[in-house]
Amino acid sequence: MTADVDTILDMVRSITGMDYNRAEVSASTSFLDDLSLTSIQTVDLIMAIEEKFGVEIEDVDLGKLRTIGQTIAYIQDKTS
Amino acid sequence: MTVDSWYSAALPSGLGDEFVDYLRHLCEPSYWQENGFFLHTRWGVLLFLAAMPVVWAFLFLAPRRWWLFFLTSISLVFIALTLAPWPTGGLLMPGASELPIPADVAKAWLARLVGGSIYAVLIVAALAGVYQLARFTARRSQGAERNSWRPLLAGILILIATYFGLFKFQEYWRDAGSQHAAETAVFLPDFHEAGLAYMFIRSVHFLWDSCRGHIRNASWWRFLCWMTFFPNFRMGPIERYHDFFTQIMRCRRRVCRWDLFHGMRRILQGIVKGVLAIFIAQHLGPALLADNQRYLEAGGIESLPYVRFWVMAWTALLGAYFLLAGYSDIAIGLARLMGYRMIENFRWVFLSRNLNDLWHRGHISVSRCLRDYCYYPLVRRGPFRRRPLPSSVGVPTKRAELRQLLPPAANYFITFMICGLWHKPGINWLVWGFCMGVGMLVLELWMWFWRRRARANGAVYRVLARLGIANGGPVGRMLGIVVTLNFFAVTLFCMAGPGAFVMIVWEMVRRPFAWLF
Numbered sequence: 001m002t003a004d005v006d007t008i009l010d011m012v013r014s015i016t017g018m019d020y021n022r023a024e025v026s027a028s029t030s031f032l033d034d035l036s037l038t039s040i041q042t043v044d045l046i047m048a049i050e051e052k053f054g055v056e057i058e059d060v061d062l063g064k065l066r067t068i069g070q071t072i073a074y075i076q077d078k079t080s
Numbered sequence: 081m082t083v084d085s086w087y088s089a090a091l092p093s094g095l096g097d098e099f100v101d102y103l104r105h106l107c108e109p110s111y112w113q114e115n116g117f118f119l120h121t122r123w124g125v126l127l128f129l130a131a132m133p134v135v136w137a138f139l140f141l142a143p144r145r146w147w148l149f150f151l152t153s154i155s156l157v158f159i160a161l162t163l164a165p166w167p168t169g170g171l172l173m174p175g176a177s178e179l180p181i182p183a184d185v186a187k188a189w190l191a192r193l194v195g196g197s198i199y200a201v202l203i204v205a206a207l208a209g210v211y212q213l214a215r216f217t218a219r220r221s222q223g224a225e226r227n228s229w230r231p232l233l234a235g236i237l238i239l240i241a242t243y244f245g246l247f248k249f250q251e252y253w254r255d256a257g258s259q260h261a262a263e264t265a266v267f268l269p270d271f272h273e274a275g276l277a278y279m280f281i282r283s284v285h286f287l288w289d290s291c292r293g294h295i296r297n298a299s300w301w302r303f304l305c306w307m308t309f310f311p312n313f314r315m316g317p318i319e320r321y322h323d324f325f326t327q328i329m330r331c332r333r334r335v336c337r338w339d340l341f342h343g344m345r346r347i348l349q350g351i352v353k354g355v356l357a358i359f360i361a362q363h364l365g366p367a368l369l370a371d372n373q374r375y376l377e378a379g380g381i382e383s384l385p386y387v388r389f390w391v392m393a394w395t396a397l398l399g400a401y402f403l404l405a406g407y408s409d410i411a412i413g414l415a416r417l418m419g420y421r422m423i424e425n426f427r428w429v430f431l432s433r434n435l436n437d438l439w440h441r442g443h444i445s446v447s448r449c450l451r452d453y454c455y456y457p458l459v460r461r462g463p464f465r466r467r468p469l470p471s472s473v474g475v476p477t478k479r480a481e482l483r484q485l486l487p488p489a490a491n492y493f494i495t496f497m498i499c500g501l502w503h504k505p506g507i508n509w510l511v512w513g514f515c516m517g518v519g520m521l522v523l524e525l526w527m528w529f530w531r532r533r534a535r536a537n538g539a540v541y542r543v544l545a546r547l548g549i550a551n552g553g554p555v556g557r558m559l560g561i562v563v564t565l566n567f568f569a570v571t572l573f574c575m576a577g578p579g580a581f582v583m584i585v586w587e588m589v590r591r592p593f594a595w596l597f
Contacts, residue, residue: 017535043466059456
């Protein structure tokens with residue numbers, strides 16, 4: 001399983017139940033500012049990522065995952 | 081209501097003239113001597129600017145291995161000169177001349193210097209304790225089977241007990257001091273003024289990350305240098321250990337004229353904010369309270385003009401913002417003069433469209449620490465942890481979603497009440513934390529409500545979305561900003577005590593609907 005924008009966006013869709021315009025979403029899209037995730041939803045997303053990609057994300061690293069691009073880079077770093 | 085009557089209801093009379101006098105007073109040296117809002121020093125930031133040539137000289141000329149040692153030394157000198165709280169210390173503290181010190185000038189300076197040095201030594205001793213505690217718990221954590229959390233929790237509890245124990249000890253001595261003559265009074269520091277509150281958060285970060293293996297082989301000198309770094313020692317922003325050393329070791333190669341320009345610009349911004357904070361704290365706030373007293377004596381809280389409640393709330397909000405943001409600007413500017421790019425502490429905070437956003441824009445370094453070391457561990461592993469809905473459920477019902485949403489929201493209450501107690505252990509800040517928790521809970525329910533509406537995509541929702549109210553539209557964002565800022569401003573009434581807070585909020589809610597009854 002490779003992490004890319006579409007995969008992460010699908011996970012966000014399943015958590016929020018909202019439909020986002022794919023054309024407006026890129027690696028620099030922010031979870032908080034652009035996708036309006038709350039703190040609890042961010043935790044949902046992290047748990048989903050841990051389950052899907054088999055990585056363990058430390059609490060102190062959660063704050064670094066602010067955009068889709070940062071999350072993809074973090075997953076790739078962990079899985080490699 | 082005419083503009084004049086509205087103005088007289090909102091603000092005490094003569095405030096405009098007082099502001100002009102205040103601005104005029106800025107041109108006098110005595111203002112800068114008395115109002116050392118930065119680090120509570122006489123002459124404030126000017127003292128630090130005067131020392132910058134020495135820092136630059138070391139930055140460019142001293143061998144690399146001496147850089148951290150020098151930085152630590154100069155930080156400790158500043159702590160000794162500016163933050164020592166008791167009569168013999170606080171060489172440059174405002175009001176130091178009023179304390180019982182020897183009349184002879186030379187003896188007075190010597191006494192303050194000795195007192196300041198003792199204070200710096202005590203800070204170093206306290207930090208040595210934190211360092212040893214972190215090393216001990218890290219060894220126990222990493223040696224334990226399955227990377228146990230117990231040593232870490234024990235270490236954190238020791239830190240918390242020490243912090244609150246010291247606070248209570250301070251309160252006890254302050255009370256004892258006020259009951260006796262001034263000569264026997266013992267002046268212990270206010271935790272925020274003396275930098276202990278931020279030292280506590282840095283200690284938690286160091287202990288936590290050491291135990292979890294994020295910080296390895298931290299030497300005593302590096303730890304001391306990071307902990308006592310003088311620009312942000314007293315009030316942040318809080319730099320993480322690794323971020324600090326990534327930056328500080330680059331300083332020697334990076335400082336350039338743009339750093340000087342941006343550093344000076346930020347310091348000027350900070351001074352302007354500090355000047356406004358002092359006006360609010362020393363002129364506007366007391367004038368409002370005195371004028372309120374006149375109304376209260378005349379006819380109780382009912383006689384207070386409605387607009388006055390909002391003016392008081394916003395005065396408190398702006399006072400807190402100018403003080404913290406001003407201090408952060410100066411800290412960031414001072415660090416930038418050395419080529420060090422410090423984390424931003426405030427980012428367009430008055431554009432926060434909800435409480436969650438507010439805590440991502442305001443007091444950023446503290447809220448990040450709270451999030452990383454309190455909220456996330458609680459919501460992922462605590463008793464009210466987040467449990468995902470099973471994927472086999474399909475479209476969840478309203479009740480199932482609420483059952484999943486509400487328990488983790490308890491973590492907001494816990495986190496913000498801890499945040500309140502960190503500000504000052506006492507019922508006022510505890511109530512403030514509870515109000516923040518209520519605000520976050522309401523926000524979660526509000527977001528959940530709109531998510532359901534968006535999924536249903538009904539006619540009303542589509543109309544609201546077209547009008548820019550729903551679906552993150554501009555009107556909705558504007559309304560969010562107004563509600564968020566006013567909510568936060570009103571929660572600051574908690575500082576008046578729980579009883580007064582309830583009475584004020586009730587009056588603010590009741591008054592607009594009084595015509596109904």
